[in-house]
Amino acid sequence: MQDIGIAARLQRIGSRLRRPPDRQQPVTAYESGSGKNGAWSHESAGLPFLISTTAPTPHAYIYHQHVSVTLLSPDTFPTPAMDLLTQFVLALALLFGGIVVAAAITARQRRTAVAAAAAKAAAERTAEDEKIPIPTPLTGLTLDNLPRYDDRPWRAFRWPYHQTMSIFKLDINHWLDMDKWYKRYITERMDIIRRTGNEYCDTLPDGEDAALELLEVVVDHLTTRYPNLFVKTDIGVNNLVTGEKMDLRQPLKEPALHYVARLAKEDFYLVKRREDGRHYLVAAVVPAPGGFFGVQNKIGQHLDVIHTEVPYYEDKLKVSMERWFARMRPCDPVERASWFICWDHELLCNGIYALKDGEKVPETTDFSRYNVRVCRQTLRRLPKSKAIIFSNHPIFYSIEEMKDEPHVPLMLKRIVLNGPDKILKYKGFEKFDAHLIPYLDKLHQRQIDLGIVSEDTPLHTSKSYPFADWYDPKAPNNGDGYPNPYYAKYGIVPPSPDM
Incomplete structure (x- = not known):
């Protein structure tokens, strides 16, 4: 499954939120996502990413390295008539959710990079241990x-x-x-x-x-x-x-x-x-x-x-x-x-x-x-x-x-x-x-x-x-x-x- 990146993901979600009610679709971060009962999941950098359309209020949280982002249900998607305060709150929720997801992915990538560097260093030490020292010519x-x-x-x-x-x-x-x-x-x-x-x-x-x-x-x-x-x-x-x-x-x-x-x-x-x-x-x-x-x-x-x-x-x-x-x-x-x-x-x-x-x-x-x-x-x-x-x-x-x-x-x-x-x-x-x-x-x-x-x-x-x-x-x-x-x-x- 292709990871399109957090920025592109949020941009796509935002564009769908601006559609009129008769053109609303279940929200997903990936074109190839699949789900049941209005919920989609994706494994991003080793972290399950879940977007749900059934919760009444926006929120985002992390637990046990799992990221869950819940958005408004389809029948309450914002319309042009929605008041500015509601749109502002929703935007903040989306922004906070994106930051949390990005931070989780970055932390996981950092841990992966550190582990890879440690493994490489250990392999280099092992190779160095097996080397026979070479003498200097006494010409x-x-x-x-x-x-x-x-x-x-x-x-x-x-x-x-x-x-x-x-x-x-x-x-x-x-x-x-x-x-x-x-x-x-x-x-x-x-x-x-x-x-x-x-x-x-x-x-x-x-x-x-x-x-x-x-x-x-x-x-x-x-x-x-x-x-x-x-x-x-x-x-x-x-x-x-x-x-x-x-x-x-x-x-x-x-x-x-x-x-x-x-x-x-x-x-x-x-x-x-x-x-x-x-x-x-x-x-x-x-x-x-x-x-x-x-x-x-x-x-x-x-x-x-x-x-x-x-x-x-x-x-x-x-x-x-x-x-x-x-x-x-x-x-x-x-x-x-x-x-x-x-x-x-x-x-x-x-x-x-x-x-x-x-x-x-x-x-x-x-x-x-x-x-x-x-x-x-x-x-x-x-x-x-x-x-x-x-x-x-x-x-x-x-x-x-x-x-x-x-x-x-x-x-x-x-x-x-x-x-x-x-x-x-x-x-x-x-x-x-x-x-x-x-x-x-x-x-x-x-x-x-x-x-x-x-x-x-x-x-x-x-x-x-x-x-x-x-x-x-x-x-x-x-x-x-x-x-x-x-x-x-x-x-x-x-x-x-x-x-």
């Missing part, structure tokens, strides 16, 4: 300067020390960080996978879609962020660092995670939510766990089983992790870091975890070999498979290179000796504490002698946490990376992939 990083490239300097030391998720919003540019260790990592990781089979790389049937999607996202990220190191081709991608030309046409000739391991130096754990509402490990490629993790005793298990050995998981982390996983969106990647101390650069299993219960670090171990192995981790959700991707990237920092960063030696000593008991055992601190503490004392005294700190300076978490105090997150990175300024100041030889 200054090339094959020539990659062997000297250091990425962000992690210093994930806190005091007082306690176990929390301690997550930060991830700048997508740093999802797959690049550094001078890349080529060595890729070579060693693939050697581990070839030697161990599916012990450190495997995928369950319900994880195949997530593994394929991860490969796609890794290729897109690396070729966008590092265009001088990775290039897409008609059949796949070329890794210019290792020289490998990958054919990624379907069906793949190898498991998807094998390609991932030859592109990214991060370990990946793929987690999906099953029908029982819990999150399960459905795929993993982890050739660089450092001693913590083997795939076969964890794959197919839910988070509680995977984290059985993690200190304070049941008491402090379990509820928050499940809650976080359930509400995580593709547009909200996060990162965090944990760490332990070792005296080598092994990826699969550091020496500290190769020692048996009761064994100690060899007394002949040179102090310059001690490293802090930072396990830099990220979490993000993939939009298609809805899998949550947990990545772990080991980075080694020698204690020697951090020796003049304020309070680092004292912070390490305090944590090694006075951290929570479960943490001390989990990180194996008792295997080297007697050997390392005198060295840390010596470095702390050196900082006092140089005026870097004073004896009464309180120990607390650095304002720059979880990064070194000399790192400026706002400084532009043109491909030069973030070299430690103490290398040049004290003539320290930077750690090298060849070491």
Whole structure:
């Protein structure tokens, strides 16, 4: 039924009211209206509109969003002889009725418009939630300067020390960080996978879609962020660092995670939510766990089983992790870091975890070999498979290179000796504490002698946490990376992939 508008409607009604008695007709607002016993109704913008010709007096009112307009019956329609006062009252009634009808229609239209705008905004938010953040190309990083490239300097030391998720919003540019260790990592990781089979790389049937999607996202990220190191081709991608030309046409000739391991130096754990509402490990490629993790005793298990050995998981982390996983969106990647101390650069299993219960670090171990192995981790959700991707990237920092960063030696000593008991055992601190503490004392005294700190300076978490105090997150990175300024100041030889 066509809505002719309130103005046209009232004009038509008025013209009929001026007809002589012998030409009067039942009043209706629409040409196609129909009625019974002198009453007509119409659905206008969702509101029934009723004009009646049986009531003796004019009136208009609204109830329950229904508009009813009642006019004079046909035998009392105005004639030229009708007095001016009656015509004036009738005109006012018509005007008031029109205003009420117009107001009702306008209010309904306004509510409809507001609801439509809200639905559109919700749809846009949903679409935005599903977007994968796009990294910015780092064109200054090339094959020539990659062997000297250091990425962000992690210093994930806190005091007082306690176990929390301690997550930060991830700048997508740093999802797959690049550094001078890349080529060595890729070579060693693939050697581990070839030697161990599916012990450190495997995928369950319900994880195949997530593994394929991860490969796609890794290729897109690396070729966008590092265009001088990775290039897409008609059949796949070329890794210019290792020289490998990958054919990624379907069906793949190898498991998807094998390609991932030859592109990214991060370990990946793929987690999906099953029908029982819990999150399960459905795929993993982890050739660089450092001693913590083997795939076969964890794959197919839910988070509680995977984290059985993690200190304070049941008491402090379990509820928050499940809650976080359930509400995580593709547009909200996060990162965090944990760490332990070792005296080598092994990826699969550091020496500290190769020692048996009761064994100690060899007394002949040179102090310059001690490293802090930072396990830099990220979490993000993939939009298609809805899998949550947990990545772990080991980075080694020698204690020697951090020796003049304020309070680092004292912070390490305090944590090694006075951290929570479960943490001390989990990180194996008792295997080297007697050997390392005198060295840390010596470095702390050196900082006092140089005026870097004073004896009464309180120990607390650095304002720059979880990064070194000399790192400026706002400084532009043109491909030069973030070299430690103490290398040049004290003539320290930077750690090298060849070491």
